[in-house]
Amino acid sequence: AILDVLRAHFNRRQDLAGRRLLITAGPTHEDLDPVRYLGNRSTGKMGIALAEAAAARGATVDLILGPTHLSTSAPGVTVIPVRTAREMHESALDRWPMATDGILCAAVADYRPESVAPEKIKKTEGDFALTLIRNPDIAADLGRDKRPDQFLVGFALETENGIENARGKLERKGLDLIVLNSPRVPGAAFGHDTNQIQLIDRNKVTSFELKAKREVADDILDRLPPNRTP
Template identity: 50%
Template sequence: DGNTMDNTMGNIIGSTMQGLKLLVTAAGTREPIDPVRYIGNRSSGKMGYAIAEAAARLGAEVTLISGPSALQPPAGVEFFGVESAREMRQLVQEKFPACDIVIKAAAVADYRVKNVSDQKIKKNDAELTLVLEKNPDILKELGEMKQPHQTLVGFAAETQNLLQYAKGKLEKKNLDMIVANDVSKPQAGFNVDTNLIKLLKRDGSIEELPLMSKKELAYIILDRVMKLRK
């Protein structure tokens, strides 16, 4: 029951998020190959949508920018759907200056196809070679634009050397906190309702959380963000 969870989790947070503007990005992006095909990833958007929903219930003014997802946008949230990394970047940069907190839970494609075909590429007997070029690094750009009153949280979904990569990302991208999860573990990857995460902060501290639902984790992540802002 949503309300019971709100009360329990609201007590954990011990404060509302009233008056705060929060931007959440969620799901994966799709990079077109031709009018029919695209390159994508396995992100469902569940974690980002759970964070947006929890923040709205706690009174924040929430904007959710999402790549393609089967999920329904949560009630009370300003929602924008995008396809590609470049579309997401444009919207995020527009909304960022007015936000207090940004949580980038989207799995943005690192690469896009260099020459997108206007027509469907026909199958032939030869192999097909796609040349990929790097997409803009939205999180890094936000880290460079970030003002002292803004809190920026990133995600690191890895299959190996989780803490090493997450720590590097936290520093390189000027984040306040990073949510690290090993997506190779059962019950902790894409398309499942639970997650197993570690929270790394700028002071070097690492908080390891037990396996729990993404909906519960959403409240804990928001609680830790609020503590960072005190």
């Protein structure tokens, strides 16, 4: 009986053995000039927690990490540092064919300045208009290239109409699961050590309590499809 418990525990912990996860995390920074950039409040904590939890459960992880002061040296995790949405897009598309599963946790800038000034922009009197152009859509491009044996999880950060928007995103981009979180919930999302999520697929919405990001990571990983028995 004790052996069964130990075995169950061990199996749970190593249930991702043989899997190779592609995880994106952190913000992206879109430069205006050598000094200024357009950024967002992501710190990478949730994605790093996902990478560490997945590695602890036996997976090999490629962690594509935007600019943040946080990182990880967990065994089994390869950190690929990037700065911009385009760098993250290129890196993710390169590695997606080798992955069994993808979890797109990064807060990727939808827009970037039309051009990057080579010198620091001098201030002038009065206002100025900054033209922003669309960045490539990593989730949509990975969803388009997804093989039937691959599983793809996206994140949605919504301040209003969360579930409706998340389900639209799921279908439009060919994702298997969406993690919805809101910066309006105290203690959740950017910068916090805790998060409160809803997991949304085509059939159902599962709502979780506020908990440590490492535990949230395990809730998400529990939804990856089980290893096929050989």
